[in-house]
Amino acid sequence: MKRSQLLIPVLASVMLLVTSCSSVKVATDYDDAVDFNQYQSFAFYKPGIDKAEISDLDKKRILRAIETELTKQGFAKSSNPDMLISIFTKTNTNVDIYRNNFGYGYGWGWTPYYWRGAGRETVSTSTEGTLYIDLIDAQKKELIWQGMGTGVLSQDREAKIERINEIVMKIMEKYPPNKTK
Template sequence: MKSLALGLVLTAVLAGCASSPTVNTDHDPSAQFGNYRTYTWLSKPEGASPLAQQRIVAAIDAKLQSKGWTQSPNADVGVAAHVATQQQQTLDTFYSGPAWGGYRWGGGWGMGSATTTVRTYNVGTLVVDMFDTKTKQAIWRGTASDTIPSSQEKINATVQAGIDKMFADFPPGSAPAK
């Protein structure tokens, strides 16, 4: 019983550490981001509720505008965002008794027991693509993925954290060398 309680506590602690969205970005090294000053929305994120879509668009607009970009119908860059969700599963196994089988004091062989549970959860992914409107070539992509929390407040915070992390070093080459 003691090992089951320890396993549950350890699982809860590790789950708490994994609350930051996984973010990846990529860009075309030949793109001249210093020449881009304007953007337009080519595709706003579908697959989310209308309120979530508005929040995502507003957060991306705020990030781009904080970098000195302005929204314009005849823009240098086209922005497309998409939201996808996927169900995933994990297996959690908890062991009780000795971690090994073997001969017990007093005779006989003894083994511990194991209990495995399946946990199903949803993972949400936000993908933001940018295109040079003159050449029609992709110049930047950012993705943010995380487990979808149970409350709307936590969902909003997770989405904002993903967008913040995604645009932290935008435009490419603007961050100091590490």
């Protein structure tokens, strides 16, 4: 087998590894007319959180992570808060098919000059989750800030907890938008 034929499966494996460990993608949006310095306390908005279509255990993990990040920024959890926090989630299952065209047999190959194929296909699936964190003005009941984080999730309990904490941290790094606090 030629050296270049060996190099392609190795590169494909590296690309699979790199794409499976992709980082968290974050986006935020907010109301330009809001002075975010006026908010100093928070509470969770139960009606909104109850609608999130994830397990109660994952909800608790997300809420603990949000509380941790906000208290790091100097916010206090309160029964009479300045802002309310709600979450919702979306998930997508990604199916990746990788084809190794090395080997001999019937089928079209890499060049139009000879037949080749009989390679193997590898199918893998991954779950990509998107977490939305909504911050709502408690008095006006208006959305003031929204953060969204997307990342690949694991079924392994410890890895999932770590990933939830990472996604929440990356989202909350963007709050407040003007960082004058």
